[in-house]
Amino acid sequence: MTTVVDCPTCGAKVEWTPANRYRPFCSERCKKIDLGAWAEEKYAIPAAPPKDPLDQE
Template sequence: MATFVNCPTCNTKVEWTTENRFRPFCSERCKQIDLGAWAEEKYTIPAVNLPEDPEAEDLH
């Protein structure tokens, strides 16, 4: 049975096989769009409970 995933860029169903050299993307275009988003720092991980003053942080 084949495994399918959604392309992270356009949400198209993509078969997860070694023949698909762009996986998990559906195409070179979607792969490049995602790479561009990373380069422009559009993907971030929100910080939780950061100290208000990083200089005042106690480093034990």
């Protein structure tokens, strides 16, 4: 049974197989669009601000 996922960029159905060298993307175009979004900082991983060691009460 082949796993099928949605392309993160366009939503097209993609077979998760070794033959698909762009997985989880459907194409090189979608892969580059996603990379460009990361480069433009459109994606961010949420994090709490670091605690200041001088603020100890």
